[in-house]
Amino acid sequence: MFTYTLIKHTHVTAAALSLSLFLLRMGLELSGNSQWRKTALRWMPHANDTLLLSAAITLVIIGSWNPAIFPWLAIKIALVFGYVIAGFFALRQSTPRRIRIIAALLAMVQIGFIFYLAIQKPAL
Numbered sequence: 001m002f003t004y005t006l007i008k009h010t011h012v013t014a015a016a017l018s019l020s021l022f023l024l025r026m027g028l029e030l031s032g033n034s035q036w037r038k039t040a041l042r043w044m045p046h047a048n049d050t051l052l053l054s055a056a057i058t059l060v061i062i063g064s065w066n067p068a069i070f071p072w073l074a075i076k077i078a079l080v081f082g083y084v085i086a087g088f089f090a091l092r093q094s095t096p097r098r099i100r101i102i103a104a105l106l107a108m109v110q111i112g113f114i115f116y117l118a119i120q121k122p123a124l
């Protein structure tokens with residue numbers, strides 16, 4: 001039980017950090033400051049997201065969270081893919097600015113739903 005709680009806290013902390021780091025990078029990009037790509041901000045989000053997903057998979061296994069039984073989890077996993085793809089285009093420099101802003105908004109809407117589903121766990 002203690003191990004599960006520890007992993008859950010790790011997952012939640014990494015989730016909050018994932019959103020913060022995305023917003024920070026997007027804010028810097030939109031204000032024309034791309035220098036973050038030469039700082040630790042380049043690799044930190046990847047390390048954090050690896051931790052986030054590793055903790056998620058561990059919770060699914062040791063907590064017996066079967067997405068076939070819990071539809072909120074299946075939708076959440078699908079939204080995580082959407083968040084990753086939208087985030088990729090939002091931060092890609094070669095993507096036109098208008099598309100990047102739309103992708104950033106899509107990423108934020110999706111992570112909003114991810115948090116909602118994770119916290120409320122609605123019986124769908």
Ligand code: HEM
Nearest residue numbers: 008012015018056057059060063065077080114115118119
């Ligand atoms: C951007 C990605 C993700 C975010 C922001 C996120 C966020 C969260 C948050 C905030 C909670 C805690 C909810 C609570 O207070 O009870 C949570 C729980 C959980 N997450 Fe995630 N999550 C993400 C990805 C994933 C993925 C990919 C999986 C599965 C492969 C997953 C599986 C779980 C499970 C099973 C719980 C329930 C733990 C419990 O209540 O005991 N998460 N998630």
